[in-house]
Each structure stands twice: as C-alpha cells, then as structure tokens.
Amino acid sequence: MDHYFEANRQGWNLRTEAHKSSAFYNVEGWKKGATSLNEIELREVGDVSGKKLLHLQCHFGQDTLSWARLGARVTGCDLSDNAIDYARQLARESRIKARFIRCNVYDLPQHLKGKFDVVFASYGVVGWLPDLDAWAAVVAHFVKKGGFFYLAEFHPVVWMLDEKMEFIKYAYHNAGVIESEQTGTYADRHAGIEYTEYGWNHSLSEVINCLLRHGFQLEFLNEYPYSPYDCFDKTVRGSDGNYRIQGLEDKIPMVYSLKAIKKG
Numbered sequence: 001m002d003h004y005f006e007a008n009r010q011g012w013n014l015r016t017e018a019h020k021s022s023a024f025y026n027v028e029g030w031k032k033g034a035t036s037l038n039e040i041e042l043r044e045v046g047d048v049s050g051k052k053l054l055h056l057q058c059h060f061g062q063d064t065l066s067w068a069r070l071g072a073r074v075t076g077c078d079l080s081d082n083a084i085d086y087a088r089q090l091a092r093e094s095r096i097k098a099r100f101i102r103c104n105v106y107d108l109p110q111h112l113k114g115k116f117d118v119v120f121a122s123y124g125v126v127g128w129l130p131d132l133d134a135w136a137a138v139v140a141h142f143v144k145k146g147g148f149f150y151l152a153e154f155h156p157v158v159w160m161l162d163e164k165m166e167f168i169k170y171a172y173h174n175a176g177v178i179e180s181e182q183t184g185t186y187a188d189r190h191a192g193i194e195y196t197e198y199g200w201n202h203s204l205s206e207v208i209n210c211l212l213r214h215g216f217q218l219e220f221l222n223e224y225p226y227s228p229y230d231c232f233d234k235t236v237r238g239s240d241g242n243y244r245i246q247g248l249e250d251k252i253p254m255v256y257s258l259k260a261i262k263k264g
C-alpha cells in the first residue's frame, strides 16, 4: 500500500505546483478576500464561528483558511509536502491563524491530539483512500460527541465514466485499485507534468455504512446533478454557474454531500 501512497504524494506535489498559479484556484482573488468555498458546503455546514474545525485532505489550505475567515479555529492535514508548505505560506501571508499537518490521513491520530466540533472534507478525497473503514475510524477519532463530520464529494457515478466522459468504463463499487497515467492536471490540462496515480471508487453505501459503523448518525445525504468545479472533460456551464457533462445534463448525479453526527 505504501507504494500507492508514495506515488500519490509525488503526483500531488507536482499538481500543487501547477495549481498555485492556475485560474482554477484563483489564489490572487482568494488573497483579496474571495472565499474558495462553494454554495453547497457554505449552506450545509452553516455557522462555524468559534468552532474547532479539522479539514482532512486539505490540499493547499484555501478552503481551510476560508473557514478560518468565517471564524473557525482550523487545522488542515494533507499528504503533499508542497501543498502543506504552500498552505502555511498562505496562512502567514494572509495573517490567518491555522495549523497544518503533513501526513497520510490514516496516520493523523499519531500527529494530532484533541477533538473537533466539525471534521470537514471535500471534492476529490475518498478516491485516494483504499480502506474506507480505517478512514471512518480516523474521522470518528477526531469528531467530539455531538459534533459532526461533513463531506461534499464528487458522486461515484461520475467516476464510472471514462476520461472523455463518453461511456461507462469503471465499476460503481470498489473493484480494487485503478492505476492511471496522468499528464497535466484538472486545474490546468496543459501543465507540463506527468505522473502515475492510484485511486479507488467507493459507492455511496460503502461511504455511509463505514460512518454508521463508527458511531455516526446520518443527518442528511444530498445529491446534486451538477459540479461547482469545471474539472471534467466535456462540461457545459449552466445559467446557475455550475457544470454538467454535455449530453448528460441533469441526467446523472455529479456531487453528493452528507452530514453525520457523532452519537453522544
């Protein structure tokens, strides 16, 4: 398994360098005060003011720091060295108090103490995790009783499609590791980077049942027929500003979100 994580760490280090200057991440706009969070999670997570918030797989911390601007006391964790270095730099430059930890999410209990009101993860996270039961144990470890875990994620139906979004290529359920050769990155298709990455598809039932097994109660599960991000091939932008796959507009779910409360 370490081989997969190591390859993904290297891939995410390369991606991060391309992401820093990408229009997709719009760091300059963010530095001027724009939030990087989307309407879905802003509405569904609600008021975070004064809350202790842990962001798992935080990439370079834009979302983590956006929650801090809304009053949360934030900690972020990510596998990528470059992502965490840049997250710390952004926090320093923007004078936002935040703590960032570089480690595999599975190892986080060895690096971080304490419980959190909110544990948050979003868009492109569970697909890097081979073992969701072990992941749910980590999530449960950090959410305090009565607190909640919130996840907004690309829908597993989208990950069934081939890279050109034309036909069903991959299994809906986890059928083992998927190896893929990448050039560029979703935030900049023309970035001059090449790497091999490893991912896993996880069905909705797998995600939810893992959380239920680890002491959570589901408050809601929502499914959206659009993505707030333009990160797939063949997208069209709707009048609502969101993205859909051409020819599949409003026919498939593209994002889901859930809130799970830690039972007292």
Ligand SMILES: C[S@@+](CC[C@H](N)C(=O)[O-])C[C@H]1O[C@@H](n2cnc3c(N)ncnc32)[C@H](O)[C@@H]1O
Binding pocket: 005, 008, 012, 057, 058, 059, 060, 061, 062, 063, 077, 078, 079, 080, 083, 103, 104, 105, 106, 122, 123, 124, 125, 128, 129
């Ligand atoms: C798609 S990004 C997260 C997206 C985030 N919403 C954003 O765009 O800023 C996925 C992140 O997961 C991290 N990651 C992948 N595997 C991980 C692991 N095993 N432990 C911790 N972080 C991991 C990557 O380094 C990357 O920063």
